[in-house]
Every structure is written in C-alpha cells, then in structure tokens.
Amino acid sequence: MILSGRNILFRLILTDKLLISILRVGAMLAALVVLLILIFLVYESWPALSSLSITRFINDVSWHPLENTYNLMPMLSGTVLTSSGALLLAIPLSLASALFIVFYAPLHLATAYKRLIELLSGIPSVVFGFWGLTTLVPLINQWNPPGASLLAGILVLTMMILPTVTLTAYTALAAVPDELLRNAAALGLSRWGVTNGVALPAAKTGIAAGIILAAARALGETMAVLMVAGNVVQYPETLFDPVRTLAANIALETAYAMGDHRAVLFVSGLLLMLLIMVLSGLVELLEQQRHA
Amino acid sequence: MSENLRFLLAKLLFCVIAMGCASQLQAQSKSASQRLVLTGSSTLAPLVGEIARRFESLHPGVRIDVQTGGSSRGIHDVRKGIVAIGMVSRALKPDEADLHAFVVAQDGVSIIVHADNPVRALSREQIADIYSGRITRWNTVGGTNTRITVVNKAEGRSTLELFLDYLQLRNSEIKPHVIIGDNAQGIKTVLGNPQAIGYVSIGAAEFEARRGARVRLLSLDGVEASVENVRQGIFPLSRPLNFVTSGEPHGLARQFIEFASSPQVHDLVRAQYFVPANTD
Numbered sequence: 001m002i003l004s005g006r007n008i009l010f011r012l013i014l015t016d017k018l019l020i021s022i023l024r025v026g027a028m029l030a031a032l033v034v035l036l037i038l039i040f041l042v043y044e045s046w047p048a049l050s051s052l053s054i055t056r057f058i059n060d061v062s063w064h065p066l067e068n069t070y071n072l073m074p075m076l077s078g079t080v081l082t083s084s085g086a087l088l089l090a091i092p093l094s095l096a097s098a099l100f101i102v103f104y105a106p107l108h109l110a111t112a113y114k115r116l117i118e119l120l121s122g123i124p125s126v127v128f129g130f131w132g133l134t135t136l137v138p139l140i141n142q143w144n145p146p147g148a149s150l151l152a153g154i155l156v157l158t159m160m161i162l163p164t165v166t167l168t169a170y171t172a173l174a175a176v177p178d179e180l181l182r183n184a185a186a187l188g189l190s191r192w193g194v195t196n197g198v199a200l201p202a203a204k205t206g207i208a209a210g211i212i213l214a215a216a217r218a219l220g221e222t223m224a225v226l227m228v229a230g231n232v233v234q235y236p237e238t239l240f241d242p243v244r245t246l247a248a249n250i251a252l253e254t255a256y257a258m259g260d261h262r263a264v265l266f267v268s269g270l271l272l273m274l275l276i277m278v279l280s281g282l283v284e285l286l287e288q289q290r291h292a
Numbered sequence: 293m294s295e296n297l298r299f300l301l302a303k304l305l306f307c308v309i310a311m312g313c314a315s316q317l318q319a320q321s322k323s324a325s326q327r328l329v330l331t332g333s334s335t336l337a338p339l340v341g342e343i344a345r346r347f348e349s350l351h352p353g354v355r356i357d358v359q360t361g362g363s364s365r366g367i368h369d370v371r372k373g374i375v376a377i378g379m380v381s382r383a384l385k386p387d388e389a390d391l392h393a394f395v396v397a398q399d400g401v402s403i404i405v406h407a408d409n410p411v412r413a414l415s416r417e418q419i420a421d422i423y424s425g426r427i428t429r430w431n432t433v434g435g436t437n438t439r440i441t442v443v444n445k446a447e448g449r450s451t452l453e454l455f456l457d458y459l460q461l462r463n464s465e466i467k468p469h470v471i472i473g474d475n476a477q478g479i480k481t482v483l484g485n486p487q488a489i490g491y492v493s494i495g496a497a498e499f500e501a502r503r504g505a506r507v508r509l510l511s512l513d514g515v516e517a518s519v520e521n522v523r524q525g526i527f528p529l530s531r532p533l534n535f536v537t538s539g540e541p542h543g544l545a546r547q548f549i550e551f552a553s554s555p556q557v558h559d560l561v562r563a564q565y566f567v568p569a570n571t572d
Binding site for chain 2: 062064065067069134137138141145146148227230231232233244253256257258261
C-alpha cells in the first residue's frame, strides 16, 4: 500500500520533461511559421529587391508596374491612414461600450449588449465589404462622389475592429479586483471617479493589448477595404478621395501578375510585414518604458 | 536503441530504393505516353488549362502542359518549333501569315453605365476623353449635370489590356476614381453609383442585365454590345483568342485543337466570361 515517494517524484519529473518538450516543439513550430513566411517573402521579392534600387519604391512617379514604375508610398499612406482613422473612431466608442457593460448597464441589458458585440465580431469581413459596397458607398456617393473613398474604408474598418477592442477592454475591466472598486467607493469617490481613477488605470495594459490587436487586424484587412476604398493609388487630399492599401494591392493584382510585377507585389507584402513588426516593436518599447 | 536505429535506417534505405524504382518506371511509362506543350497569352492560359484538364481526363496517358509568357512568346515558340501550339490573344498580323490560326473563343468587353443614366452611346473619342480626365461631367456628352465616376480595372487584367488597346491609351494616362478587381465587383460598383462608367467582360454584363440588374451596355461605333455581336466579330471592343500552329497540325495537336473549339468545352469558355467560337 505504501507508495515509494521516490517513484512518484520520478514519474512527476518524467511528465514534466515530456510536457516541456511538447511545449518547446509547439512554440518552436509557431515561431518557425513566422520565420518561414518572412524568408518566403524575401525570397519571392528578391528579383525585385536585387534589380531595383530601394529608392524606386519611394521616388517613382506612380504605381504602374506594367510601365515599370513602382512607387509603394501612396499605398503605405493609404494603409496607415485607414487604420489610424478606424482606431481613432473605434477606441472611444469601444471604451464607452465596455464601460457601459461593466459599470453602468443593468445586468440583463449588459448581457444582451455583450452578446450583440460578440455577434458583430463574428461577422466575416466579406459581409462587411459587401454591405459597404451596396449601402455605405452609394450613401457617401450622394453626399460627395465617388463614394468609394478613404471615409468608406475607415467606417467599415471601424465596424470590424470595434468588437475586438470592446471585448478585450471588457475583459480587462471585469478583471479589476472588486476590492479596489469597493475601497474606492468607500473613500467616497463618485461612479465616474471610480471608473476613471481606479478601473481604467488598473485595466490599462489589457486595453492597450486589445488596441494593438485591433490595429494589426486593421492593417492587414483586405477584402472589406478592397471593396469600399476605391483602390486608386494616390495620396488622398480629403476623406472623400479613394485610396489603396497594401493588402488590397496584393489581392487585386496577384492573380494576373508575372515576372517583375509579381516580385514587386511580394515587396508590398514585405512592407506590410515590416509595418506590423514596427507596431509590435513599439508595444515592446512602451512596455519597457512603463516598467522602467 | 542503436539496434532500433539501424533497423529504421535499413527500412528508410529500402523505401528510397523502392521509390527510385517506381519513379523510373513512371518515367518509362511517361515516355510511352504523349505530351503536348502550349505557350503564350496569359489571357488564354487559365481557360486552356481547364480545357487541358478535361482533355486529359478523356484521354488517359496524355499530358498537356500550359505555360504563359505572352502572345509574342506563343508566336516565337511556334515558329522556332519549340512547341506545337501557341496561344495568341489577338488577330494575327499580316507578317504572321505563315502561321495557321484557330479561334478558340472570343473575348469582348462592354462599357457599362447605370440604367438611370440617359446616355445611350459614346464615341471612342468621348470614352478616351472621359477616361483620361478631359471630360469630367455627364452633361458634356448628353447626360445629366453630374460628375462622372470613372471605374477602371486593376493592372494585369486582360480586360484592361483590351480596353487600353481600343482607346490607344496607356494605363498611366487614365484618371480613375475607383479601381476594381473582378467583373462582379465592377457591376456592383456601377449599380451603386448612377454617375459611374465602367467596363467588364461582355458575358458577365449581359448575364447581369438579363437577370434584371440596372446596368446598361453601351453601343460602340453603332454596334450594339452583345455576346452575339462579339461572336459575329463585328463588335469593336473584342478580340479573337487563337491557337496558332506552323503548318497544318496533326496527331495530338490536331485532336486538342478540335476538342478546344468543340461544343464540349463551351461551358468552360463561358465560365471564364469568354464567348464560345462560331462552330458552324
């Protein structure tokens, strides 16, 4: 009946070792996928990178790959503008929604509202694009033609990232320890005082993580933006001018691209990847500054 | 442990040898089977790829290899005798009379506007002016006093190539307001914008208009835009999609050409929004 302690310990160590090796393999595979994608992108865009100088992607007169002009900068600006515009709209709305669910709404309303937001997050991006193309774009067109524009892209992206930011902010706010809130209330703080002075600072990291996640999604979103943004390669002067994002560029032209054209499209993929790397680097920097 | 490893190695070695033998066998049977290579137009390649797949399934042992590289490569390779059949997405030029051409399908492009747009027809110059930004309002060409929304196709599409060729413009001269990918997106864009003008494959446009979508296909040079007129070869914004051979084709090449212009592949031709060739 007596189990040898040494035996149990031995078995535990074995299980631990097994688990660790499984986890290591899993983590390595995940990292490897990213690395392989990067290598693949560089490999496929190498013909363009080696035969064209980098400045051509910045200084060429326009993007007409079949006429050998390869300026990627208008598309980079299009990508950044649509994404930052969407974030600008989505962040306040999402924070308000999350605060509403956690602190202000009666329980049954909060549950229903949260379900609704969850439903919104489950809608495929093509559906948003289709809705934008058939409803939003004609509406903007009546106001200020041609309708397919930076504004339409921003609005559709906003709808898409709104649930991501809301749900992560909700999770972060709900995870704030109850005692903190009660202590604050006991100190006589108003409801807004508790929210603004205690809950939001405590949930800051989680909220920021959600925003970063949403930003990455917005940068990479393809179909919905492709359908509503007009896809003209130019620097927009107003909100009503059409723009093309890097992701949309790849989706639009890859199917029929050959030779140099194809390689340059991979360069735009590489650029998009770099953009996301810069974003995650920025997060790292913020994190370090916060801890320092 | 090492015993196990040795066993594994032996097994692996066996596998490799077996595989080598198998591939050799395969190579032998391949040399016994027939192989046909086509090169040329990237417009034709997707269609011919589909046709080749069907042909292969009907003739086991036949391998058909479809490679792109442009119409001029098709002509070049046929002349040099590198391939039996070249794919050329235009009518043959006078200095190419040494080659035989077989029409596989017709490619036609229709200019479309919203059905609420009063404009019925435009001349080639008017279209060129609209697309290059010299005409910006519909009332200049007999429409309402609204701004024109120019819908263009993404670079690399065959419709764009044919359209530019018709207008004698370069893509960088076009001042678009919306750039679209496929035909469906083009039609949706025009449906949602009464001031828009766009162009799509004629098969797709006619199909949508027949189903009651509110788009109008504009006549060009007095010829009504219809699949029938493309088939007759009288619609100006169209081109034949050809197979070319040097000399009378025979054997497998002849079989494949006949198959590709037979009614057996009309569904494939229509699926690519091309117009099947005249078979009578």
